[in-house]
Amino acid sequence: MKIIIYIMNPDKNFERRKMLTELLGKTPFQFQFMSINDDIELTHTAIKNNHDSKRTIDALGRDLTRGELASTLNHILCYEKFLDSENNIAIILEDDADFIADEFNHVINLITKIIDRNKPQVYLLTPVISYLNKNLINLSANYKVVQVVQSWDSSGYIINRKTAKKLIDANSRAWFIADDWVRYKRHANVDIFSVIPTIIRQNLNVFESNLMGARNKAIKNRSLKYVFSRLGYKIIADVKKYCWLIPFKGYVRNKDV
Secondary structure (H helix, E strand, O other), X not given: OOEEEEEEOOOOOHHHHHHHHHHHOOOOOEEEEEOOOHHHHOOHHHHHHHEOHHHHHHHHOEOOOHHHHHHHHHHHHHXXXXXXXXXXXXXXXXXXXXOOHHHHHHHHHHHOOOOOOOOOEEEEOOOOOEEEEEEEEEOOOOOEEEEEEEOOOOOEEEEEHHHHHHHHHHHOOEOOOOXXXXXXXXXXXXXXXXXXXXXXXXXXXXXXXXXXXXHOOOOEOOOHHHHHHHHHHHHHHHHHHHHHHHHXXXXXXXXXX
């Protein structure tokens, strides 16, 4: 099974690239740094062609910030590069990802043994908001794989080729943020899993999160469609959580996230 790591890293974040190069040098995997060219990909014309602003506002109650759009387009670029390669599995990292190399190598080796290349699956390596303990998979005595209910972290995850195609199709004209896994489940029809305990965290002690910084600059613009759709999804989600996931599926809310 051929595996490659793609790291989103604009040229301006040289220090992040330097730290990750040293860290990834301790892994057996091929890796490649990449990023869109903001001057080309984020011109007014390019944004109009690659971003559905109206759909974003109707879905999120605001438009994407420039930083959120750049991050989302970077993730899509990784999926496209992956599909152009001969690799079977891709590990996608943001440049603020931090991990222990030996633990990373061990868990990746365990996960690649259970990935079904014929099904669209995502394996998050980062903290998740909530997950299900029912039907978990024990990778080893120390690690398990669970089904994700909600997560807002895209700093490290594993995908197969079928997943990459689905993620591109669902968000080709970027209308939601790359770390919105609930929306990807809904619109790309992919299965989202997570490794517990997590093996990747954002290096926030050294670097500010790209998406957190961008979200803080967001300007709300809540349309009527957004208000009603959000209310409808929330009612359905709450009924499902309290009547099905909690009593029957081992719902767990991660208090550390």
